[in-house]
Amino acid sequence: MIGEINNALQILKEGGLILYPTDTVWGIGCDAANTEAVKKIYALKQRVDSKALICLVADDRMLKKYVKQIPEVALNILDITDKPTTIIYDDAQNLAPNLIAEDGTIAIRIPDDEFCFQLCRRLNGAIVSTSANISGYPTPNSFKEIQQEVLKGVDYVVNLHREKNCNKPSSIIKLSNNGVVKIIRE
Template sequence: MDPVAQAVKVLRSGGLIIYPTETCYGAGADAANQSAVDKLLRYKSRREGRPLSIAVTDQTMASKYIIMNTTAKNLYNKFLPGPLTIVSAGRHKLAKGVESETGTLGVRIPDHPVALALVRRLGRPITATSANVSYKPRPYSIKQLLKQTSKKQQGLIDYIIDAGTLPKRPVSTIVDTTLDDPLVIRQGKINIPPRGGIISKSPEETKKLAQTLCLKYWKDLQTKPLMFLLIGDLGAGKTVFAKGIGAWLKIKQPITSPTFTIEKEYDWVRYGIKGRFLHLDTWRLQHLEEFEALGLKKQLLPKTIMAIEWADRSFDYLLKIARKAKVVILSLQTEGAASPTHRRITFGR
């Protein structure tokens, strides 16, 4: 039996395979089989909310599992097949754990004959996550893979397609298209220039953007504070964005604007990790001394997320104290009476 046929047999039985892709070795499971996906998640260990992307044969197969908007379709037509993962709203037809916590799903059309043959012969998507255990280097050979995995993890692998040492190519680019305007989550081999901004059509979309960014910078948050500097007029959506952070952190208390208290603090526990969320409204602060009195520099610790509304009131000072933090600057603007719920959100001042 040829390797692809044997691998498909394993996939049909709910097994876990290792297979070559155009970037590195991937870990494949039948994305519609819950026990197979659970096995893959045990193999990968720490996923911390990140979705498992899937490999499909074409747009027709993709559309069965995601809602493809015009932005996504344009990216499919221009770049796929190839090392690009396009994130869209999922249709919730796959096993639990494949889609993200917010119901989004990353899709790839592989540009590798083996990967494509696996999906085609199986007749439905397989997972397209890299075969490395979480936070370990991406494997370009089976020898490297086995060296960095434990015996327990190796015991979860049912079949390996060994294509030798793969070329060390860059990772795939990941683009979120759920807000219509493309948002680059990870820049990889395919270079997609960052857009100046996106249009949020509702408060829920603004919250979803906050959650997407929290997940994007989750790894950074483990070793440094994450600071969101929010700029925008009254009613532009700054507090709504903060509510999205609170929702993603599963904070039970209502997130309200701290206009009169200036600062509100919340404890959170996410994926077994404890941290703090500081929400500030600096509208009433007029002088640098007032900012210094808050003691923000001492509070900028790893696992601390800080969202500061009206950050432009002391922008230079905030950037100065946040030199060791991951800083995300967002400008929010209303789109006028013609589109009262729309907000233009740009990255940068």
């Protein structure tokens, strides 16, 4: 796994795109602070840049780097949930401007996956994680279902967990600083 982390890390630092297994589905990723790399993801997915993407961070400490004020309920939710959960936070910061939604929010997940954890730690930053498909097509359930256009459109394909079927995408919860909680996807 160390070799795969090093290879993916090099591509991320160069502003490239990786295709990698996450704690949910196969994802297309880049350095979440790199505006040009984020543009490449939108182009590859053929997706309008007003539709937000998810980021992965290693832990609570890293989360604080990207969210001005983390609602206390967020940490409680992350402690008690038993499935992958992405939270949309208000007041995003220190990310590529084209990654932050028009309303200033950002969707972030702390993955329960050693590869993703180590990659975020070694990058010392957030990584974009969007499903490995062209917009409008279904999310692939396994590596073998990923479209050729996606495979050819990234700079590096991580050689881990290619045989396993993926779980479903994460739950998504929007937590506003004013206390409003909204379930986006169960």
